[in-house]
Amino acid sequence: MIKTIRVMLVPNNKQKTKLFQYANTARFAYNWTLGREQENYKNGGKFISDGDLRKEFTQLKKTKEYAWLNNVSNNVTKQAIKDACEAYRDFFKGYTKFPRFKSKKHSVPKFYQDNVKIQFADTHVKVEGFAISKKKNKQKLNWIRLAEKGRIPTDCKYINPRIKYDGINWWITIGIEYEDSTNIPSNEGIGIDLGIKDLAICSDEHKYQNINKSQKVKNLEKRKRRLQRSISRRYEKNKKGGSYCKTRNIVKSEKELLKLNHRLTNIRQNYLHDTTSKIIKREPSFICMEDLNVKGMMKNKHLSKAIQQQCFGEFRRQIEYKAQWNNIPVIVADRFFPSSKLCSCCGNIKKDLKLSDRIYKCECGNVIDRDYQAALNLKRFGELALEKSVA
Structure with missing residues (x-):
C-alpha cells in the first residue's frame, strides 16, 4: 500500500524566491499546453501527446524570449505539461470538467519534483536545480529545512513528490510504499x-x-468575525468611486x-x-x-x-x-x-x-x-x- 506523508518546509528568503519561481514556471507550462491543445482542436487537429509537446517546449526554451525557462529544472515543466494533457484527455473521456487556465492571482502555487533526484535527510530535503554551482557553500541552497525531524524515511523509493504553497507556508507531499498489513481484526464490530x-x-x-x-x-470564531467586520469597514472607508483601494493595513x-x-x-x-x-x-x-x-x-x-x-x-x-x-x-x-x-x-x-x-x-x-x-x-x-x- 502507498501512504502519503505531508511535511511543512522552513525555507530561507532565497529558497522562497526559488520556490515561487518554480511554481510560476510550472503554471506557465500548464497554461501553454492547454493553449496549444485548444488551438490545435479549433484547427481540426487531433490530440497532441505530451511527448510531442515536450519536444516543442524544448525548442521554445532555446529562443531568446523564453530563455528564462532554462533557470528552472526541466522536470518541473515536463510534469506540468503531462498534467495538462491528462486533464485535457480526461475531459473528453467524461471524467472531469474542462480544464481551466491557472490564474497567477487565484491559483495555488505548486510544482513537481523528480522522484529519483529528490533526496531526504532527517532534517532537510534536497530540491533539484536551486543552485547549479558545485561549491559547497552554493549547494546549501538546494537543501530546505523540514519542520518535523525524521518524519520521512531516507532509504526508500518515493512516489509523486509535490511542493505546494497554502498562502502562508510551503509543504511537501510525498508517497511512500509500505507492506500490506496481514493482521485481520477479530474484535466486535x-x-x-x-x-x-x-x-x-x-x-x-x-x-x-x-x-x-x-x-x-468559539474564541477563535469570535476573533474571526471581528476581524472580518474590521476588514469590511476598512474597505468601505477606502472606497474610491466604484472601486476599493487596498491599503497596507488591509x-x-x-x-x-x-x-x-x-x-x-x-x-x-x-x-x-x-x-x-x-x-x-x-x-x-x-x-x-x-x-x-x-x-x-x-x-x-x-x-x-x-x-x-x-x-x-x-x-x-x-x-x-x-x-x-x-x-x-x-x-x-x-x-x-x-x-x-x-x-x-x-x-x-x-x-x-x-x-x-x-x-x-x-x-x-x-x-x-x-x-x-x-x-x-x-x-x-x-x-x-x-x-x-x-x-
Missing part, C-alpha cells in the same frame, strides 16, 4: 452514528464530542485572517484524525456507517453552518482509507435506513420522531438516547450485511 450535538457516537459506548463547541474554537489584516482560518481548519482536521485513529486502533471486525445526504442537510439554513464545520465527508474518507490499511471492512448503510426511528429492542419504527426528540421512547418500554440507538441499529445492519456476503 462498531456502528457509528454521526451528528451535530456530538461528532460520533459508537455502539461500544464511546462518544466523541463536537470540537466546534469547545471554548478554544493586506496585513487579510493575512492575519488567513492565518486564523488555517488555524481553525488545522484544529478540526487534527481532531478528525485523532478520532478516526482511536476508532481504528480498537481493531473492530467491521465498521458500519450511514450514507448521509449532506447536500440535502445543508439546505436547512439553521443547521447548515454546523453541518459544514463537522466535516462528515472527511470523517468518512479517513475511516475508509485507514480501515483499508488495517483490513477492516467498512459497510455503508443506505441513506433511507431508519437508524434513529427503529427501536433496537422490538424493531418498531416510530415514524413521527422529530429532530428535537433526543430521547427515544418506544411502546415496548425502551427508553434510550436516539443517537446511541442509531449506532446500535447500524451495528446490527453491518452484522446482517456480513452474514449475507458470507452466505
